[in-house]
Amino acid sequence: MIKVYAPASIGNINVGFDSLGIALHRLDNGILGDYISILPNKKFELIQxxxxxxxxxKHYKNNIIFHCWLKFCKKINKTIPVKVILEKNVPISSGLGSSACSIVAFLKAINIFCNNPLNHNELIMLMGELEGLFSGNIHYDNIVPCYLGGMKLILIMDDINIQNIPFFKNWFWVIAYPGVELSTYNSRKILPNYYKRDVCIKHSQYLSGFIHASHIKQEKLALKLMKDFIAEPYRKKIIPEFDQVINKAQELGSLNYGIAGSGPTLFYIFNNLVHAQNMVKWLEHHYIKNHKGFVYICVINTIGTIVMDMET
Incomplete structure (x- = not known):
């Protein structure tokens, strides 16, 4: 049996649309990610x-895991009969890389189960292909940090190029999922097909400046440059009570804020734990809509996807 854990993640981080992402780890060490277990079997079987x-x-053929299995088997040109146990701990359509969690955990697990027929880059490319299958566009800003941990800048040229970006270890990331779904596909549809030249210039300046500030550890400059000119102006209209919540966050000492991926999860950055805890209390009473919602204080997960158990 192979058992793998893949953490939740945040894509975009405001300034790096489809290019920048982080993996998450709860400060209280609770679970915020998916588990996949793979065992030998006579046929494909999925337990959820x-x-x-x-x-x-409800039907396994509609689950992303089944499509991952099909794609993997086609890639290695061999049908692998397995029992898959998916422990789903990240809400779907939440902006926390839910599909990436399942994709990454499964592909890492089955690749190990089959004695690693795919190399590192082949796995990542297949992960991205499957992410695109369900979201409408291939993007790696959740896949890569989920797989490798840390803050990652993903450059697509002739091949995929992954850059490690230094991050500020004193930052606490408060994440708040209200308990309502927001389709990644629909969230991408509301974005314009074209942007004005001044928006493109500003976006380039802020992203390059943020990367530079991260490398030279200029925290204030990094925070000032962490702004979203591509998605937030359009997506904030479909996020519940966006302006009200952001105003309160600033009042409580948030250094920055943003939409996690496509939303509706929001994140807030603090460098004071007490302020972060105060934000959590307020969000629990004013932003969470039902029992599905949650608020956690997180730090950046530096490990990424890990093997929890491996028995031969």
Missing amino acids: TGSFVKDLP
Whole structure:
């Protein structure tokens, strides 16, 4: 049996649309990610458990894991009969890289199960292909940090190029999922097909400046440059009570804020733990809509996807 854990993640981080992302680790060491277990079997079988199992498709052929299995088998030109146990702990359509969690955990697990027929780059490319299958566009800003941990800048040229970006270890990331879904596909559809030249210039300046500030450890400059000119102006209109919540965050000492991926999860950055805890209390009473919602204080997960158990 192979058991793998893949953490939740945040893509974009405001300034790096489809290019920049972080992996998350709860400060209280609680679970914020998906588990995949793979065992030998006579045929493909999928068992679904976890906190958000009720949100998954009931028929296994509609689950992303089944499509991952099909793609992997086609890639290695061999049908692998396995039993897969998915423990779904990241809500779907939340902006926390839910599909990336399942994709990354499964592909890492089955690749190990099959004695690693795919190399590192082949795995990442296949992960991105499957992410695009469900979101409408291939993007790696959740896939790569989920797989490798840390803050990652992903450059697509002739091949995929992954850059490690230094991050500020004193930052606490408060993440708040209200408990309502927001389709990644629909969130991408509301974005314009074209942007004005001045928006493109400003976006380039802020992204390059943020990367530079991160490398030279200029915290104030990095925070000032962490702005979203591409998605937030359009997506904030479909985020519940966006302006009200952001105003309160600033009042409570948030250094910055943003939409996690496509939303509706929002994140807030603090360098004072007490302020972060005060933000959590306020969000729990004013932003969470139902029992599915949650608020956690997180730091950046530096490890990424890990093997929890491996028995031969």
